[in-house]
Amino acid sequence: MRVIGLMSGTSYDAIEAAAAELHLDGDELVMSLLGARSLPWPEELRHGIGAVLPPAATTVEAVCRLDTLIGQAFADAAVNAVEALCSGAADLVVSHGQTVHHWVEDATVRGTLQLGRPAWIAEATDLPVVSDLRSRDVAAGGQGAPLVSAVDTLLLRGRPGVAAALNLGGIANVTVVPRAAAPVAFDTGPANALLDAAVRHFTGGTRHYDEDGRGAAAGRVDAGLLALLLEEPYYRRPAPKTTGKELFHLPYLLAALAARPVPELADVLATLTRLTAVTVADACRAHGVTELVVSGGGTRNPALMRAIDAELPGVRVLTSDAVGLPVDAKEALAFAVLGFLTVHGLPATVPSCTGARHTSLLGSITPGRTPLDLPPPAAVAPTRLRIVPAPVSSRRLGSSQCSPSTTSPAWRIV
Ligand SMILES: Nc1ncnc2c1ncn2[C@@H]1O[C@H](COP(=O)(O)OP(=O)(O)O)[C@@H](O)[C@H]1O
Ligand SMILES: [Mg+2]
Incomplete structure (x- = not known):
């Protein structure tokens, strides 16, 4: 299954888009990276996100506008990733959205809000979209984070x-x-x-x-x-x-x-x-x-x-x-994996990590152009992630190819 992961973190510097081919092999989850790109937020939108972040006061209107604009920006990133990283053929988009509030009270997470309405992504790509991955863990008593755990x-x-x-x-x-x-x-x-x-x-x-x-x-x-x-x-x-x-x-x-x-x-x-x-x-x-x-x-x-x-x-x-995980693409790839687990009926949280009462099936699924046609629930949950080179036929040349970063400082102490 070709899965695109979309992520923008609390720095709201860029939307990271990454694509991977994923399949289950016994108790292994096998991933080959198809590519990744970093799409900087347009300055105006970046300003708009900054303007609603705490401790700023905001309005429901501003939140509604941003939900749409962020959804549209994620949709653009998804379209770009389908074409540039997946030769025009992907199966699933997993969108983290943009966190605008993580509501923590007395060490308990009571809510967490990511904007970027998934309908825009489904409409632009015709693909099913897994989104809102954090809420279910919060509802199960967890922190809703770090989900990459x-x-x-x-x-x-x-x-x-x-x-x-x-x-x-x-x-x-x-x-x-x-x-x-x-x-x-x-x-x-x-x-x-x-x-x-x-x-x-x-x-x-x-x-x-x-x-x-x-x-x-x-x-x-x-x-x-x-x-x-x-x-x-x-x-x-x-x-x-x-x-x-x-x-x-x-x-x-x-x-x-x-x-x-x-x-x-x-x-x-x-x-x-x-x-x-x-x-x-x-x-x-x-x-x-x-x-x-x-x-x-x-x-x-x-x-x-x-x-x-x-x-x-x-x-x-x-x-x-x-x-095997490029530093900028790691979180987007991690969310691609989480969404892949969701559509295979596999819980994707570790309760000892998030503090939830139990592990949970994550996310909400927005259908694509056609009715949802999910794979049958997997019989075996993976216990290991194996990263393998992408098949030559699916590799994309150019700057978007997913490979260990060459621009980052040589920070590898091995
Ligand atoms: N060349 C650099 N030098 C110093 N800091 C950098 C550099 N490139 C990126 N950063 C830091 O990384 C942040 C973005 O990291 P990122 O992993 O995208 O965070 P987030 O997930 O919160 O968006 C930037 O806001 C900046 O602080
Ligand atoms: Mg970032």
Whole structure:
């Protein structure tokens, strides 16, 4: 089955589209990557998303408009992926949508809202669409996140030592997969969220992120600001736990800077980079991690990767490219897998990771042009994900081809 995964994370920088051929082989899920592309949000829409994110007040009208515009943008990305990555023939689209609110109260997730109405995708592609993947886990008492933990578990199970996957998006999340115990997953705290907020604020919106970590590399960590930020109670809460930009936003950073002024932007960036590294490393140490497989835009920041490596002596740090998943496409591919499991009648959550009472069949399915014709429910649930090269006939040439990143800094410590 050819599946397209669509994802935009809390950084709302781009829609990541990835395509994979997936099939079940006994207790293995076999995936070959067909390609991936990153489609940056148009500046106006990006602005529109930023305008409804917490702590901003918004209106139902603004939310309705965005739901449509995001749905249309995801539909464009899907059409593009069908043509460019699947030679015009795909079977299923899985759309994460754009998270605009992750409602956490007293450590319990009570709701999570992703915009991007799937009808636009189904209308544009004629394909069935799996969407709203998080809600069912929330209804089952889970955090609704990190949902990629199910895919990380399939991928990392059986690796030597204590393997973990780390995604450095706006928020950082880890999945720890010990050999002889249940996996755990949680958000460790901000990855790029506060870094991006600082850059945007202090450059008057002319820059969006600390490109290649140059600001952080030029600055010095302010011990007082770091200590203040580390007082955040979230870091001490036990897993399962998740967070978002509802907590780690610009006013949060500005309040810390008001209490501990740091005049130089470079020093603020150095401190925030260290904050991410320390909170990631604390989480890894608490779970005895020996190998860390890193993905997400944060892998493109050498200062951040160096800082994480420095905080974790003795831990093998590598990017997800090394295990077959391009760093930018990993989450989109993970959602492709989750939707594939859904249409095969297979639950796709790990309760020890999300904290749910039980595992769940995820998502809502919007029919394509024809009535839904789902495969028969699979008899055996996969226990492993095997990534194999795509058949030559389905490989696409050019920049969209899915291969380990060549543009990312050489952050592969193997
Ligand atoms: N070259 C780079 N240098 C530093 N940071 C980068 C670079 N490329 C991407 N990033 C960071 O990665 C973020 C996007 O990562 P991504 O994995 O897409 O996050 P999300 O899933 O939250 O959208 C950007 O907002 C930026 O902070
Ligand atoms: Mg992104």
